[in-house]
Every structure is written in C-alpha cells, then in structure tokens.
Amino acid sequence: MIRIQTEDFEIGRETDALADDGQSGAIATFTGLVRASGDRQDVRALFLEHYPGMTESVIEDLIAQASERWSINAVRVIHRVGELALGERIVFVGVTSAHRGDAFAACEFLMDALKTSAPFWKKEITADGTSHWVEQKDSDRRKADDWQAG
Amino acid sequence: MSNTVTIKFFARLRETLDTDSLDLPVESGTTVADLIRTLASRGSPWDTLDGDRSVMIAVNQTMARPSQPVSAGDEVALFPPVTGG
Numbered sequence: 001m002i003r004i005q006t007e008d009f010e011i012g013r014e015t016d017a018l019a020d021d022g023q024s025g026a027i028a029t030f031t032g033l034v035r036a037s038g039d040r041q042d043v044r045a046l047f048l049e050h051y052p053g054m055t056e057s058v059i060e061d062l063i064a065q066a067s068e069r070w071s072i073n074a075v076r077v078i079h080r081v082g083e084l085a086l087g088e089r090i091v092f093v094g095v096t097s098a099h100r101g102d103a104f105a106a107c108e109f110l111m112d113a114l115k116t117s118a119p120f121w122k123k124e125i126t127a128d129g130t131s132h133w134v135e136q137k138d139s140d141r142r143k144a145d146d147w148q149a150g
Numbered sequence: 151m152s153n154t155v156t157i158k159f160f161a162r163l164r165e166t167l168d169t170d171s172l173d174l175p176v177e178s179g180t181t182v183a184d185l186i187r188t189l190a191s192r193g194s195p196w197d198t199l200d201g202d203r204s205v206m207i208a209v210n211q212t213m214a215r216p217s218q219p220v221s222a223g224d225e226v227a228l229f230p231p232v233t234g235g
Contacts, residue, residue, distance in 0.1 A: 032235055048234065049161055051227060054211035079234060091235050111235060119208070119227075120234025121161035133162040136231035 001075065002059050004050060006082040014076055014092055024073045024096035028103035030111050032091040034084050039134050042127040048081045048090070051119035055079075058118045066095070066110055070102040077110065079120060109147050116144040153177075153222045157185065160229035163205070166195050176220055182207050183216035185226060204231055 001017075003009075011031055018027050034046050063075050078092040093110045097103035114120075122134040154173040164170050174185055190200035199205060207214045208227040220226060 050234070051158075051160055051208075051211070051229070054208060054227070057211055115235035116232065118234050119160065119229065119232050121230065122233045123161075133230065134233040136233050 001077070002056055002063075003076075003078045004052070004055055005078065005080060008080070008089060009078050009092055011089070011092065014078065014094060018074050018076055018094045018096050020074060020096060023098065024103075025098050026100040026103040027094060027096050028100065028107040029092065029094040030107055031089055032111075034086050034088050034090060036086055038122075038124050040124050040126050040132060043124045044086060044127050045125040046084045046090070047123040047125060047131065048079075048084065049121045049123070050079070050081050054119050059114065062110055062113045062117060065113070066106040069109070070097065070106040071099070072097045072102055072106045075106075075110070077114070079114075079118070081120070083125070112140070112143040112147060115140045155185070155220050155222065155224045155226050157189075158225065158227040160227065162230045163199075163228055166198060168195075176222055176224075180220055181216065182209065182214060182218050182220060182226060185220065186216065186228070199228070205229070206231060 015027060015029055036043050059077050066072060073096040076094040080090050084090060093107050095103045095107045123131050124134055125131045153175050155176050156171060156173050158171045159167055159169055174188060186199050189196045206229050209218055209220060210225055
C-alpha cells in the first residue's frame with residue numbers, strides 16, 4: 001500500500017492497519033520528521049515536490065525487491081508532499097513479517113532505497129524566508145549502495 | 151500523431167529553467183543527449199544543462215541514460231538527484 005499525500009497521517013492507525021490475522025509476529029515501522037537543522041540552520045519548514053506516477057511505480061518496485069530478499073507480509077509506505085512545518089511527519093514505512101529480523105531489515109532497506117531512488121525533492125525554508133533545495137548526501141547514496149553490495 | 155516528445159523538469163531544474171514542461175520534435179534515432187544538446191543551444195539558462203553530470207533522466211517514468219533513444223509520444227523527465235524521505 002503506497003500513499004503520496006499532503007495530509008498528515010497517524011502512526012498508530014497506520015501501524016494497526018498493518019496488523020493481520022496471525023501470520024505476522026513482528027511489525028517494524030519508521031517515521032521521518034521535519035527537523036530544524038539540515039543543509040542549513042534555522043529551518044522553519046520543508047517543501048516537498050515529487051513526480052506523480054513515477055514515484056508510485058518506483059516505490060512499488062522497491063517493495064517488490066524487498067519481498068524477494070526477505071520474508072515479509074504487508075508493507076505500507078506513506079510520503080507527504082507540499083509544505084511541512086518543524087516536527088511534522090514526512091514519511092512512514094511499515095513492514096510486517098513472521099520474524100523481527102526480516103521486518104527490521106526490509107524496513108531499513110525500503111527507507112534507504114527510497115531516499116536515493118524515489119523522485120522526491122526537499123527544499124528547506126529558513127527563518128529569514130529564503131529557500132534552498134537539499135543536496136543529495138553521499139552518506140545516503142552509500143547506504144543505498146551497501147544494500148546492493150550486501 | 152505528433153512527432154514530439156514531452157520533456158518535464160522538476161525541483162531545482164524547473165526553477166532554474168522557469169519551465170515545468172515543453173515539447174520537442176524528434177526523428178528516428180534521437181537520443182536524450184540530443185534533446186539536452188538542443189535545449190542547451192538555446193543559451194542561458196538552458197546551457198546549464200550541457201555538461202551537468204548530476205542531471206538524472208527518466209524516459210516514460212523509468213530511469214534512463216543519455217544514450218537512450220526516444221520516440222514520438224515519449225515522456226522524458228530531467229531532474230536533480232532525489233532527496234526525499
């Protein structure tokens with residue numbers, strides 16, 4: 001299940017929606033938040049843009065890759081777009097599995113891959129009213145590459 | 151049927167070029183690199199596209215290389231490295 005939306009989401013509700021009929025012994029979730037220091041200090045908001053259509057198909061492909069590598073049952077990915085204030089939730093990834101190892105690994109893989117493969121772009125809006133596109137981080141690139149290597 | 155491809159621009163590229171989408175004619179054998187050269191020949195700010203190795207390419211919403219041929223009706227997207235999540 002993939003949703004790209006401007007609206008907020010509730011972690012509890014999304015986690016409950018992942019629970020199933022007893023096949024899963026584990027739910028691993030990750031939630032990303034807007035923080036005050038990124039490429040710039042004094043960030044007061046983020047603006048997120050995406051490529052409608054391609055975004056969904058890239059995430060579907062990442063979920064298919066995760067399903068081949070790990071024994072997982074259900075996946076939910078929610079990514080918000082538009083302007084988001086400090087502390088707001090940006091992204092949610094939730095994975096269920098019979099065992100926690102697969103759930104943790106698939107959740108981390110999906111988040112790392114999403115940051116370098118899914119066509120989203122973040123712009124930081126700072127306290128002085130200026131805005132700057134966030135540059136892709138080598139550290140994010142390396143994390144995604146490590147999954148390919150390992 | 152039209153003999154054009156639609157080129158979409160996102161994020162920093164969309165702002166630099168002040169354009170989110172345009173159509174360009176293509177002939178048999180036209181590649182994405184050819185399209186970028188055609189755009190760059192328009193002068194500033196389009197010339198920033200030429201030689202910018204950070205520009206990512208998608209053809210029909212799948213990641214592609216500059217050498218990829220395009221056909222009439224294709225959707226080509228040019229954008230900076232992604233930074234979501």
